[in-house]
Amino acid sequence: MENLRAIIVGIIGLAIAALMIVVMATVGLAVVGFAVVAGAIGLIAVKLGYRPKVHTEHKRRGPRVWNDGHGTIIDM
Numbered sequence: 891m892e893n894l895r896a897i898i899v900g901i902i903g904l905a906i907a908a909l910m911i912v913v914m915a916t917v918g919l920a921v922v923g924f925a926v927v928a929g930a931i932g933l934i935a936v937k938l939g940y941r942p943k944v945h946t947e948h949k950r951r952g953p954r955v956w957n958d959g960h961g962t963i964i965d966m
Contacts, residue, residue: 953965
């Protein structure tokens with residue numbers, strides 16, 4: 891009886907281990923697939939010359955000067 895119980899517990903343990911391997915392999919493939927799609931989109935964006943607009947402060951013409959009532963502020 892003990893041998894039968896040990897065999898059943900061993901088979902169940904192997905089945906759980908096999909299921910975990912399948913689940914981890916599936917998750918791993920999903921992560922790799924996501925990385926491939928993200929990389930492909932990045933390459934396509936580079937090929938098309940798409941660049942997001944960056945609003946820089948360098949486009950201003952000169953410093954901004956104003957008076958807030960406590961003194962003159964000069965924003966360089």
